[in-house]
Amino acid sequence: MEGVPLSAYLALGAVLFAIGGLGVILKRNPIIIFMCIELMLNAANLTFLAFSRYHDAPLRGTIPMEHTYMNGQMAVVFVMAVAAAEVAVGLGIIMAIFRMRETVDIDEMSGMRG
Amino acid sequence: MGSSGLHPAAIDWMALGPLIGVCLTGVVAMVLEMWRPRMNNNGIVGVCIVGLLVSGFLVIANWNRPGGESFGADYSEANGAVGNLGLFINDRLGQVIQLLIVGITLVTVLFSEGYLREKRLPFGEYYPLVLWSAAGGMVMATTRDLLIFFLGLETLSIALYVLAGLSSKERRSQEAALKYFLLGAFASSFLLYGIALIYGATGTTHLSGIAAIANTQPESIATFSVLYAGIGLVLVGFAFKVALVPFHMWTPDVYQGAPTSVVGFMAAGVKVAAFAAMLRFIDVIVFTSSVWITVLAALAAVTMTIGNLIALAQKDAKRILAYSSIAHAGYILVAVVAYGASKSGPYEPLGQSTVAYYLAMYGFMTLGAFAVLSLTGRDGKEGSTLEDYYGLYRSAPFPAAMFIVFMASLAGIPLTGGFLGKFLIFRDALSVDMLWLALLLGVNSVISVAYYLRIVQAVCTEEPGVVRSRFAPVNAGLFTACAVCAFLLIAGFVAADPLFDWMGLSAPGASVVAGLPGR
Known part of the structure; x- marks a missing residue:
């Protein structure tokens, strides 16, 4: 297969995942943190799709190819559905907090210690 | 397509029965919620109990x-x-865990209604969410495909994010929901990226792929580095979900802030489901490298020790139990590690019975403890510091007595299932030559007695000016929940042999409880 090699997709996925992970740790706004988590999920999706598209790459054991081909694509569909459900619940929680406190800064969320 | 002779496997509907039962009960409960009389969930509770018994x-x-x-x-x-x-x-493992999750959900439903009413949280949605969360846990325990495991985990978790924030007028419940949600989603993304890498290395998300690749010894180093990275990330995801140190930071805040009945379900149900799934994962990864056992043994040691030491310094009963649940995750991990080591090393194979038994006992003792702690929920308010429990034994003698049983079991005092569970883990660790881990487990369970005693002391302290109306009245549901949990803990100790025979998870030929002191 000519064109963009598998390793380029994997590297992009790893970089997106790392950016997302750093964002979760460094950012203070829950909405930004949540966007970073979405970035990490999409990095996983990209990795799934790359492996699925390059299913005849040498990285392979003994699994039949048609299984591999569909497995990765179905994974992405499921992950998108799960991510959508998470967005619904997550934004609901953030909304509820904003209504009560007029702020959503994560540093304000320190009512419990010990 | 189909050139390799694809045979679609027959569908075993009967085996799916329990899962379908729990999901359908949730749907019926949600429909009932629209018709129920105002502020009255009794019909929903009845339907849930019947549905769970059927499942x-x-x-x-x-x-x-x-x-x-x-x-x-x-x-x-x-x-x-x-x-x-x-x-x-x-x-059998899947069936035992399914039964356990159904039992935990049943006890949760039993004591929830009184608590929710006292806390003025008359939400009928509570019950369908608990049931669907349980269904997610059952899926996690009955699959060997990582993608389906992920879906089960998300079903379990997303319902719990909502439940954690159920007390929408309470700041700390909202804070708990946000922390649980953000860290849970963060953990899920690690898990998912790990699954993607394992898929890349093996060509399938099914665990058989890992086993196949470990057996066939492929030529490529790239395959194995991708596989190892994937396994490592999945283990990080697991560590977040079962709260292993250093991935435990969310646990105390979430346990302190979330409504107590939800915390009971969360502490028991999530750990049971996640450890069952972890057991299936360990089953295959031990054949790829011995490093996983070492890493997990180190995590178990750190988790037990840190969990117990921080628990000593806490002043809030729910927080103490949160750190206690972290420590218990460490104990269970020792059992998991011993099981994995016995599979890959030159040892007698150990069965999955120790893990299943400890999960059962842990589930009911934790759930029972939170059921009793929920008694401070009164008139829409709730306190959970140790002082808030002063005088509980006067206003609620039976739950307070059962609470002593739960604490004794958590601390591992004989005549309770918690003791036998710890003893079996200790023995398993010795049988795979992990003396240091077994000793650390012993030392930790001695340390833990100190903080369990402090809660018991608070419950049994009499304060001159104590106001009895601080505590909610004990209703039939809470009474039954406490009685059932305490009965199971003691029966689990007394009737351990028949129980192990019935579970049928022991290694063939092994005598599980032989040589136990006093038997």
């Missing part, structure tokens, strides 16, 4: 039916190395 019976009806994987491609004839890539597995 429990369906698990037992499956007990002796031949197991196996279904809902997926069966390559066993065409390609023996790959085998059956079914999405659902009907085996």
